[in-house]
Amino acid sequence: MMAALQRQPGQPNPFSDGSASGWRIIDASTLAEDMTLEADVVIVGTGAGGGTAAEILTQAGLTVAMIEEGALVTSTDFHMREADAYPQLYQESAARKSKDKAINILQGRCVGGSTTVNWTSSFRTPPATLEHWAREYGLTGFSATDLAPWFERMERRLSIAPWAVAPNENNAALSRGARALGISAATISRNVKSCWNLGYCGMGCPTNAKQSMLVTTIPAALARGATLVTRARAWQLEHSSGRIRSLVCVGLDSRGTDPTPRRIHVRAKTFIAAGGSIGTPALLLRSKLPDPHGVVGKRTFLHPTVLSGARMPERVDGFSGAPQSIYSDHFLDSVPFDGPIGYKLEAPPIHPVLSATTLPGFGQIHAAWMRELPYMQVVIALMRDGFHRSSPGGKVELRSDGTPVLDYPLNDYFWDGARRALATMAEIQFAAGARSVIPARPAATSYSSWREAREAISTLKLGPQTAVVVSAHVMGGCAIGPDPRRAAVDASGQYREMDNLYVFDGSVFPTSIGANPQLSVYAIVAKLATSLAQKLGRA
Amino acid sequence: MTRRTLLRASVAGGALLLLARALRAPVAAAASPEAGEPGLDSDARAVLAAVIPVVLEGALPTEPGAAQARDEALAGVARVIAGLPPSARRELDQLFALLAFAPTRAIVAGVWSPWPEASRESIAAFLICWRDSRFALLRSGYDALRQIILGAWYGNERAWTAIGYAGPPALSLE
Numbered sequence: 001m002m003a004a005l006q007r008q009p010g011q012p013n014p015f016s017d018g019s020a021s022g023w024r025i026i027d028a029s030t031l032a033e034d035m036t037l038e039a040d041v042v043i044v045g046t047g048a049g050g051g052t053a054a055e056i057l058t059q060a061g062l063t064v065a066m067i068e069e070g071a072l073v074t075s076t077d078f079h080m081r082e083a084d085a086y087p088q089l090y091q092e093s094a095a096r097k098s099k100d101k102a103i104n105i106l107q108g109r110c111v112g113g114s115t116t117v118n119w120t121s122s123f124r125t126p127p128a129t130l131e132h133w134a135r136e137y138g139l140t141g142f143s144a145t146d147l148a149p150w151f152e153r154m155e156r157r158l159s160i161a162p163w164a165v166a167p168n169e170n171n172a173a174l175s176r177g178a179r180a181l182g183i184s185a186a187t188i189s190r191n192v193k194s195c196w197n198l199g200y201c202g203m204g205c206p207t208n209a210k211q212s213m214l215v216t217t218i219p220a221a222l223a224r225g226a227t228l229v230t231r232a233r234a235w236q237l238e239h240s241s242g243r244i245r246s247l248v249c250v251g252l253d254s255r256g257t258d259p260t261p262r263r264i265h266v267r268a269k270t271f272i273a274a275g276g277s278i279g280t281p282a283l284l285l286r287s288k289l290p291d292p293h294g295v296v297g298k299r300t301f302l303h304p305t306v307l308s309g310a311r312m313p314e315r316v317d318g319f320s321g322a323p324q325s326i327y328s329d330h331f332l333d334s335v336p337f338d339g340p341i342g343y344k345l346e347a348p349p350i351h352p353v354l355s356a357t358t359l360p361g362f363g364q365i366h367a368a369w370m371r372e373l374p375y376m377q378v379v380i381a382l383m384r385d386g387f388h389r390s391s392p393g394g395k396v397e398l399r400s401d402g403t404p405v406l407d408y409p410l411n412d413y414f415w416d417g418a419r420r421a422l423a424t425m426a427e428i429q430f431a432a433g434a435r436s437v438i439p440a441r442p443a444a445t446s447y448s449s450w451r452e453a454r455e456a457i458s459t460l461k462l463g464p465q466t467a468v469v470v471s472a473h474v475m476g477g478c479a480i481g482p483d484p485r486r487a488a489v490d491a492s493g494q495y496r497e498m499d500n501l502y503v504f505d506g507s508v509f510p511t512s513i514g515a516n517p518q519l520s521v522y523a524i525v526a527k528l529a530t531s532l533a534q535k536l537g538r539a
Numbered sequence: 540m541t542r543r544t545l546l547r548a549s550v551a552g553g554a555l556l557l558l559a560r561a562l563r564a565p566v567a568a569a570a571s572p573e574a575g576e577p578g579l580d581s582d583a584r585a586v587l588a589a590v591i592p593v594v595l596e597g598a599l600p601t602e603p604g605a606a607q608a609r610d611e612a613l614a615g616v617a618r619v620i621a622g623l624p625p626s627a628r629r630e631l632d633q634l635f636a637l638l639a640f641a642p643t644r645a646i647v648a649g650v651w652s653p654w655p656e657a658s659r660e661s662i663a664a665f666l667i668c669w670r671d672s673r674f675a676l677l678r679s680g681y682d683a684l685r686q687i688i689l690g691a692w693y694g695n696e697r698a699w700t701a702i703g704y705a706g707p708p709a710l711s712l713e
Contacts, residue, residue, distance in 0.1 A: 255622065374703040
């Protein structure tokens with residue numbers, strides 16, 4: 001089957017001939033001297049928010065400059081190797097940590113942002129989440145009905161559709177185990193076109209099947225004359241009298257780790273922050289923008305995630321095939337927001353480096369686990385944070401060198417959910433045929449029956465660094481809403497204290513989403529950017 | 540443990556790190572830069588050369604090729620560290636300085652012999668002690684060492700045969 005798939009043609013790499021046709025792309029690591037740019041609109045970040053905004057604003061005839069901290073890396077250079085992909089494509093080499101180092105945060109840092117490296121799962125914002133925003137935060141204009149045309153538009157644009165191919169065994173086991181227990185499970189929609197079902201989405205799609213910003217909106221914006229500056233860290237917005245005057249960016253070296261002396265000054269009429277829920281608040285904090293209610297960078301959410309590994313009797317080969325195709329919302333739909341934390345169940349890709357850093361122990365014990373890799377099945381539980389008063393999320397802070405760190409303390413409300421989720425996942429894995437199950441902890445032991453696992457998990461020691469907690473979703477930190485005491489941006493996405501600064505990324509979410517957030521960012525930003533384009537067009 | 544004792548522990552741990560760094564700095568600065576892996580100073584090399592064979596016991600190939608595999612593992616760790624942002628590299632520098640400086644190596648890690656002579660058992664005991672420590676700082680130190688070593692090794696295709704991973708599929712794009 002694989003051989004047959006491999007004979008398909010890949011989708012074209014838009015950058016292969018695009019650059020030759022005169023696209024304006026500047027790699028700031030190669031600059032010999034400082035430079036100045038001018039545009040109608042400057043967009044900081046090229047992920048789900050920045051990419052979507054760039055296409056819409058260039059379509060409206062505006063000149064756009066896109067600033068990206070990471071490098072431009074395209075399918076020609078995606079070799080499906082973790083050792084290359086993590087330093088090249090991820091924030092902090094895929095080892096970004098929360099302040100107390102209890103949470104490992106996977107976040108893209110490259111042209112296309114996290115959309116270049118995500119696992120393609122696409123969900124509309126759950127209606128319950130949107131209702132919560134309306135009820136608790138007074139947000140109007142963002143109901144499921146209001147957003148439906150924007151979801152449709154972005155689903156069309158990015159070829160988002162339910163995955164029609166059979167799930168790989170790692171996902172099939174989740175489905176099988178859940179159904180055996182009467183827990184609903186369903187198929188995930190993915191943003192892919194002629195996907196080869198390889199399983200390496202997290203290392204950049206080598207066939208351009210994934211309809212990330214890298215192959216869709218950004219090339220479209222470049223083709224309409226936008227300028228892209230890579231390896232440039234947006235450092236400070238210079239402002240006076242309630243307006244942003246310019247953006248100062250710091251050049252990064254060719255590895256993308258260290259600042260260079262080069263500065264890029266960007267003058268524009270309008271500024272858009274789309275650096276994600278850690279990068280955007282960091283830029284606003286560094287710029288010392290007025291923030292009378294101290295809300296910037298607060299209530300940042302992660303869907304903190306716990307993992308459960310299972311040893312299956314047959315090979316699973318969780319490194320192969322679409323990484324995420326099955327999910328269960330049973331433990332979201334069955335719990336109220338004002339009760340214990342709910343969680344979404346999914347399966348992750350199982351590649352050597354991610355597995356090695358997650359599996360317990362060291363030496364012979366760890367090596368023995370690694371030899372089981374092809375038989376390993378993994379389920380993850382993503383906690384829906386931000387909906388309960390005991391789930392206030394984290395706070396973006398600046399280190400002494402000005403780079404951001406997220407302080408996200410994990411409290412008992414979270415650990416209660418983690419414990420329930422570890423039990424749920426173990427039960428599902430045994431129901432799917434697991435020989436043994438291992439809740440991911442640094443000092444983990446495995447259990448050979450559901451009975452034994454249930455007993456042990458009920459008293460398991462869980463806490464920072466005594467359980468593995470990861471996140472692949474950064475959200476919030478610059479909420480949208482009508483109440484200035486709680487929301488830094490108004491319903492148009494405009495930063496309240498500045499006339500010409502907008503926040504167009506997942507930072508605007510008042511809570512987490514309760515689902516993989518990319519489609520929520522696409523749709524909400526499409527709506528906000530379209531309004532902005534109309535406003536700027538008239539001006 | 541209460542939040543307060545935790546706080547005290549991390550303040551104390553932080554102070555120890557700074558102390559080790561301050562005491563160690565003149566020595567490290569005096570050492571001439573060695574050729575070899577990028578981004579590893581002599582502190583880091585001494586600690587890693589001893590810790591890598593323990594963390595990767597059962598994963599590194601035995602003879603023949605054992606020495607070469609250890610070298611590759613060390614070079615891999617150097618590449619991983621070089622790919623980290625300055626803030627993370629500074630923290631690792633502090634960790635290696637703490638572990639390389641004899642008094643703190645003995646007191647905080649419980650390893651009484653210099654790293655090249657330290658026994659496998661004493662290194663394993665140090666790792667387990669930090670993993671199970673009530674101090675978050677030591678637990679995160681354990682996690683950092685483990686992650687850079689395991690991450691570097693399993694990113695190397697030499698590690699893949701032993702774990703039944705054939706590597707990424709070969710593509711022939713039309």
